[in-house]
Amino acid sequence: xxxxxxxxxxxxxxxxxxxxxxxxxxxxxxxxxxxxxxxxxxxxxxxxxxxxxxxxxxxxxxxxxxxxxxxxxxxxxxxxxxxxxxxxxxxxxxxxxxxxxxxxxxxxxxxxxxxxxxxxxxxxxxxxxxxxxxxxxxxxxxxxxxxxxxxxxxxxxxxxxxxxxxxxxxxxxxxxxxxxxxxxxxxxxxxxxxxxxxxxxxxxxxxxxxxxxxxxxxxxxxxxxxxxxxxxxxxxxxxxxxxxxxxxxxxxxxxxxxxxxxxxxxxxxxxxxxxxxxxxx
Amino acid sequence: xxxxxxxxxxxxxxxxxxxxxxxxxxxxxxxxxxxxxxxxxxxxxxxxxxxxxxxxxxxxxxxxxxxxxxxxxxxxxxxxxxxxxxxxxxxxxxxxxxxxxxxxxxxxxxxxxxxxxxxxxxxxxxxxxxxxxxxxxxxxxxxxxxxxxxxxxxxxxxxxxxxxxxxxxxxxxxxxxxxxxx
Numbered sequence: 001x002x003x004x005x006x007x008x009x010x011x012x013x014x015x016x017x018x019x020x021x022x023x024x025x026x027x028x029x030x031x032x033x034x035x036x037x038x039x040x041x042x043x044x045x046x047x048x049x050x051x052x053x054x055x056x057x058x059x060x061x062x063x064x065x066x067x068x069x070x071x072x073x074x075x076x077x078x079x080x081x082x083x084x085x086x087x088x089x090x091x092x093x094x095x096x097x098x099x100x101x102x103x104x105x106x107x108x109x110x111x112x113x114x115x116x117x118x119x120x121x122x123x124x125x126x127x128x129x130x131x132x133x134x135x136x137x138x139x140x141x142x143x144x145x146x147x148x149x150x151x152x153x154x155x156x157x158x159x160x161x162x163x164x165x166x167x168x169x170x171x172x173x174x175x176x177x178x179x180x181x182x183x184x185x186x187x188x189x190x191x192x193x194x195x196x197x198x199x200x201x202x203x204x205x206x207x208x209x210x211x212x213x214x215x216x217x218x219x220x221x222x223x224x225x226x227x228x229x230x231x232x233x234x235x236x237x238x239x240x241x242x243x244x245x246x247x248x249x250x251x252x253x254x255x256x257x258x259x260x261x262x263x264x265x266x267x268x269x270x271x272x273x274x275x276x277x278x279x280x281x
Numbered sequence: 282x283x284x285x286x287x288x289x290x291x292x293x294x295x296x297x298x299x300x301x302x303x304x305x306x307x308x309x310x311x312x313x314x315x316x317x318x319x320x321x322x323x324x325x326x327x328x329x330x331x332x333x334x335x336x337x338x339x340x341x342x343x344x345x346x347x348x349x350x351x352x353x354x355x356x357x358x359x360x361x362x363x364x365x366x367x368x369x370x371x372x373x374x375x376x377x378x379x380x381x382x383x384x385x386x387x388x389x390x391x392x393x394x395x396x397x398x399x400x401x402x403x404x405x406x407x408x409x410x411x412x413x414x415x416x417x418x419x420x421x422x423x424x425x426x427x428x429x430x431x432x433x434x435x436x437x438x439x440x441x442x443x444x445x446x447x448x449x450x451x452x453x454x455x456x457x458x459x460x461x462x463x
Binding site: 021053056 | 302305306309310313314315317318319321322327331334335338339342353354356357360361364365422425426429430431432433435444446447448449450451453454457458461
């Protein structure tokens with residue numbers, strides 16, 4: 001360090017005038033230990049400022065001396081160490097405008113580091129949180145997708161099962177296929193009965209039947225010894241799907257199968273003009 | 282009534298450490314006026330200045346055992362206690378914060394006006410002393426020594442570079458030194 005330049009810079013004057021920050025003051029203090037000539041310079045500046053301040057001397061009001069002495073008797077801590085060691089140690093203390101502003105560089109860095117860490121942590125947390133939310137959302141969507149697929153698979157399995165049953169039935173040599181044809185000229189309708197003559201099991205598939213109007217239902221009949229016998233009602237679902245369903249009644253013998261449109265719940269005897277399809281065995 | 286005996290710095294420290302009434306009387310009679318003058322220079326209000334002077338004596342009294350003569354003169358130590366206590370009070374009263382709201386220029390003007398008032402009311406010697414100092418030097422000494430501004434704050438308030446603030450401080454004190462040696 002160039003001592004002469006250092007003195008010329010005016011930093012020692014700033015030191016005595018109390019215009020340095022904590023860290024700047026600590027720097028001057030350190031230099032004072034290393035270069036004793038700086039102390040001499042400071043002593044001269046201090047003496048000048050002392051002379052300067054003496055010019056402002058102002059007579060104190062009468063009675064103040066006794067008043068302060070009385071207060072001292074009440075408030076003084078004789079021959080003890082007080083907490084105000086700062087006052088005695090740092091005679092050239094700068095009082096920062098805001099007391100917390102002049103922090104040592106280490107504390108400033110520590111504070112900055114804490115703030116940076118806090119902000120970074122918050123950002124990472126937010127990112128993780130939103131990521132987790134997205135993951136949860138996609139997980140939920142995935143789960144729904146899997147559920148849908150499982151349902152579709154079950155439906156397909158059921159359909160496959162039905163189809164294989166149908167194939168089995170159709171492949172069974174004991175099963176007769178009776179195609180019931182339209183009894184209404186100009187209305188092409190068709191339904192099929194698969195009837196196992198030895199077991200009596202009867203299946204029906206409505207390949208082409210119009211949906212019954214509201215309040216009406218299709219009823220299945222078997223003609224035994226010239227008499228129509230009800231085999232039960234055909235659910236509308238069956239008509240719509242054109243799939244095959246087993247009828248609730250086994251048939252040991254008969255001459256024909258027929259489907260008629262009846263009022264909801266069915267009739268004891270088919271309404272003759274409403275017999276839609278009929279197939280002879 | 283001033284004491285006839287004049288103690289040296291070391292003797293004064295020894296005396297103060299006895300914490301006797303005589304020690305207090307000596308301290309008060311020799312230093313109260315200077316300390317009061319400094320405080321009053323910072324805080325213009327007389328009553329507040331007297332309160333601060335009392336605080337300063339309490340601080341000197343209670344901290345005399347921590348004072349290290351190797352580190353500096355007791356006179357400088359006491360002056361700095363007074364200056365710091367007064368600036369502290371000024372800040373706590375929010376007076377400087379009020380003035381901070383104004384622009385730097387206004388502060389300079391305020392400081393200048395205060396100086397003029399002081400010049401009008403103070404003793405002839407001081408009037409001459411202050412007028413010996415260039416206005417830019419007066420302002421810098423005023424802001425640093427009596428208002429507690431840091432170099433950075435002075436630089437920003439007066440809008441002059443930091444280095445200039447320091448060199449002006451050096452020149453100001455050099456001028457004062459030469460005035461006193463006349």
